[in-house]
Amino acid sequence: MPAPNVIAAEKLLRLIGLPTAPLILDVRTPSEGLSDWQLIPGSIPFPLADADLPATRRVVVACADGGAHSQSVAALLRQRGIAAEVLEAGLTGWADAGLPRIPAGALPPRDAMGRTLWVTRARPKVDRIACPWLIRRFVDPLAAFLFVPPSDVLGVASRLGAEPFDIEGDGVRWSHAGDDCSFDALLHGLGLAGFDALARLAIIVRGADTGQPGLAPEAAGLLAISLGLSRLFDDDHGQLEAGMLVYDALYRWSRDATTETHDWVSHQPAATRAKPRP
Known part of the structure; x- marks a missing residue:
């Protein structure tokens, strides 16, 4: 027992x-x-x-x-x-x-509230929402994110002890490298590649973030949703909270529902489905 x-x-x-x-x-x-x-x-x-x-x-x-x-x-x-x-x-x-x-x-030091602190460029689209989602769900649920003008990211990181991501600069570990985006860098650098659903999701994020929608059928849809969210929200933190639900749904699909299809007939109760005529 x-x-x-x-x-x-x-x-x-x-x-x-x-x-x-x-x-x-x-x-x-x-x-x-x-x-x-x-x-x-x-x-x-x-x-x-x-x-x-x-x-x-x-x-x-x-x-x-x-x-x-x-x-x-x-x-x-x-x-x-x-x-x-x-x-x-x-x-x-x-x-x-x-x-x-x-x-x-591999993680930044925690602040007085026990959180890791991360900083990136303002007005996020794909990677700068995907990365905070990955960090909150798989790395540090208490993580706090700062969005600042691109020219201030490294200065803010130094001043506050925050970890910069999705920006070029000396000592920035979590950013684009070759064909990979920042989400890929975090996934591999933090030892999370063993989650098969995350590896599948990473291809979608990469396709949406790097102008390669052909990498995955879902990439174009993620890009459309991401651009729509960026226009719905003036506040980056409000956009992040709305975007968390998008990536929660994509992760569950990537983990549990990739083989499921949907059409009008298959989702009707059996008793109401049209029967073939004799």
Whole structure:
């Protein structure tokens, strides 16, 4: 019989990337610097002393082995009315299963609120919405994004300790390279290429963002939606929040619905479908 309030790694993997995914709290006590850690996608470092969470969000607690440390944190959270589970076998079990991990050293430092901070050019179209979606859903659900004039991106990054993306400049890791766009750079540089649905989505984003709609049938549609959103919203943050739903839907299609088709007849109740005449 499975232990109560424990979630298996493969089940958690299926939840990562969804807007309803649980908040994954990495409660390991670092014996080395945080930069040496490998993180579960979408997880945040969360010492017990900083536990201040809304009771409305489900939580999965992960320690090194799924033992007393994570059980203690989860029990205290449940006592406060927060739905908290423990990752079975912890980070060791996750790694042993060969599941995707993110090198913590590839992420920008967290600010006083525990967020990673990212900055890019204002007036986003495709890549500058796709990348924040990827970061929020698979890297840091607390991530904050800044949109500034192109000439100020690197200066703002330096002043605030933010990570610049989708812009050319010395030391910018997350930008276009050859035929790849910034979404591709993040996907491979952060160890997320193991998500097959993300790899499929990356082709669509690349086609829409680099003027190559022939890469995927869906690329032209994504470009049209992206350009429409950019004209609907004067505020870049409002556009980002609307765009999150677009990429949530594309991800679920990429993961679960690529073979499904739709026509008038196939979606009618069986009793109402026209029957062939004898």
